Amino acid sequence: MRGTVGYRKMRHMRNMPVKQSTRSNGRPHPPAWPDPDVVTCPFDFHQALDFDPLLADLMARGPVTRVRLPYGDTGAWLVLSFDGVRRVTTDPRFSRAAIVGRDSPRLTPEPIVSPESVNVLDPSRSARLRRAAARAFTKKRVERMAPAVERVTHRLLDAMADHGPPADLARHLATPLPHHTICELLGVDPADRPVLLRRTHQMPATAPAARRAAADAKRYLREYFTGLVVERRRAPGDDLISAMAGAGDGAGGEGDEPLSDEELAVLAMTLVLSGNDTATCQIGNIVYSLLTRPGRWAAPADDPGRLPAVLDELLRLIPFRKGVGIPRVALEDVEVEGVRIRAGDFVHVSYLAANRCPAVFRDPHELDPDRPAHPHMTFGWGGHHCVAAPLALAELRVAVGALLARFPGLRLAVPAGEVEWDTATIRRFPPRLPVRW
Numbered sequence: 012m013r014g015t016v017g018y019r020k021m022r023h024m025r026n027m028p029v030k031q032s033t034r035s036n037g038r039p040h041p042p043a044w045p046d047p048d049v050v051t052c053p054f055d056f057h058q059a060l061d062f063d064p065l066l067a068d069l070m071a072r073g074p075v076t077r078v079r080l081p082y083g084d085t086g087a088w089l090v091l092s093f094d095g096v097r098r099v100t101t102d103p104r105f106s107r108a109a110i111v112g113r114d115s116p117r118l119t120p121e122p123i124v125s126p127e128s129v130n131v132l133d134p135s136r137s138a139r140l141r142r143a144a145a146r147a148f149t150k151k152r153v154e155r156m157a158p159a160v161e162r163v164t165h166r167l168l169d170a171m172a173d174h175g176p177p178a179d180l181a182r183h184l185a186t187p188l189p190h191h192t193i194c195e196l197l198g199v200d201p202a203d204r205p206v207l208l209r210r211t212h213q214m215p216a217t218a219p220a221a222r223r224a225a226a227d228a229k230r231y232l233r234e235y236f237t238g239l240v241v242e243r244r245r246a247p248g249d250d251l252i253s254a255m256a257g258a259g260d261g262a263g264g265e266g267d268e269p270l271s272d273e274e275l276a277v278l279a280m281t282l283v284l285s286g287n288d289t290a291t292c293q294i295g296n297i298v299y300s301l302l303t304r305p306g307r308w309a310a311p312a313d314d315p316g317r318l319p320a321v322l323d324e325l326l327r328l329i330p331f332r333k334g335v336g337i338p339r340v341a342l343e344d345v346e347v348e349g350v351r352i353r354a355g356d357f358v359h360v361s362y363l364a365a366n367r368c369p370a371v372f373r374d375p376h377e378l379d380p381d382r383p384a385h386p387h388m389t390f391g392w393g394g395h396h397c398v399a400a401p402l403a404l405a406e407l408r409v410a411v412g413a414l415l416a417r418f419p420g421l422r423l424a425v426p427a428g429e430v431e432w433d434t435a436t437i438r439r440f441p442p443r444l445p446v447r448w
């Protein structure tokens with residue numbers, strides 16, 4: 012396991028010029044941390060669900076620091092405090108659109124998002140797409156989706172029960188549930204789902220050699236969804252693509268120009284990518300967390316009403332991905348947490364660090380479902396907050412609730428230290444989770 016000491020050494024590597032921060036009056040700004048060196052951040056820590064010691068180290072340096080990531084031709088600011096992250100994610104002077112066409116600082120060789128994805132549009136342009144997606148994920152619609160999620164979950168758990176112990180929970184539930192759910196909702200033919208899943212998994216890989224496969228996968232998915240959109244235009248159904256097109260159930264996006272075929276295809280592809288990636292990790296991570304903390308599995312089984320609070324606190328605490336996501340670019344000089352960020356600089360935020368910000372969460376590294384309610388940032392914040400959070404929550408509640416009800420004696424089939432963790436991608440999750448009951 013790589014420890015904090017190794018990272019301490021790394022942080023003294025002077026591998027890029029440090030920008031001198033200045034106050035708005037032009038005079039040098041006092042540094043917000045004692046050592047202004049740029050920190051080299053591989054963000055490849057994968058020890059179970061421990062908090063990355065490098066992130067802990069960065070948090071100890073101060074709320075904003077300068078980092079260098081594995082890919083991209085320049086460094087970035089990294090904002091770690093809850094307040095700082097809230098600021099960057101809601102201030103229109105930090106633009107996602109401005110990263111398009113630039114070799115932005117990132118963790119994967121191939122940028123995961125397409126230039127037209129909602130993730131890299133600024134609110135002025137993304138609002139229309141987000142409204143279309145929001146129409147697909149309203150509370151009412153998600154409630155209507157619940158039977159589909161439950162149907163898929165129970166089908167998968169039937170297969171796990173038939174298989175008998177020991178069984179791999181990742182293969183039986185965590186991987187297929189989010190994929191089949193979003194495919195079911197988008198109306199993807201079951202025969203096409205395996206190849207879509209394989210292609211989706213090629214996207215978040217971090218090794219340089221993975222670039223070509225990721226680019227091919229991106230092209231494949233885009234062509235696939237373009238074809239599906241054309242089909243749905245011709246024959247709308249009771250599926251999300253038809254709903255987002257405003258054609259299926261009369262939810263027609265009044266006041267908004269209808270989405271073009273291309274916009275719809277990229278949105279559908281983004282939903283499949285985002286829907287798989289995170290929800291799969293979180294199902295495995297949550298089950299692992301509950302099974303490895305004494306008494307935790309039994310507690311919500313005895314009192315199912317506690318499940319939402321337990322899940323919410325686990326979502327706050329679990330580091331479900333490595334390091335950072337998609338950056339922004341400062342459109343003008345902006346001061347964040349006392350640090351002057353210059354126009355043109357890249358800025359990353361860490362939702363993982365913000366979720367453990369001691370200014371907001373008491374004993375932030377402790378799992379405490381009874382802590383005073385405060386929103387966390389696991390679904391992001393501001394203009395790019397997860398559009399499908401209601402669906403994600405429904406998936407997690409149904410998956411964990413059904414497991415508790417059907418497998419109350421669930422336990423790991425190997426010692427916790429022998430569970431393997433993903434090393435190939437930006438995600439943190441157990442690709443295999445052997446369980447018995």
Ligand code: HEM
Pocket residue numbers: 129130131137141189193281282283285286287289290293331336337362388389390391392394395396397398399400402403404
């Ligand atoms: C537990 C599961 C999930 C977690 C933890 C999660 C987390 C996140 C986070 C942190 C972001 C914001 C990233 C940013 O700042 O750019 C995001 C955005 C997004 N998520 Fe989720 N998500 C989950 C499930 C899903 C599912 C199931 C779907 C779709 C079916 C989905 C679709 C999206 C989309 C389309 C965006 C982009 C929104 C935008 O940039 O405007 N997510 N999600």
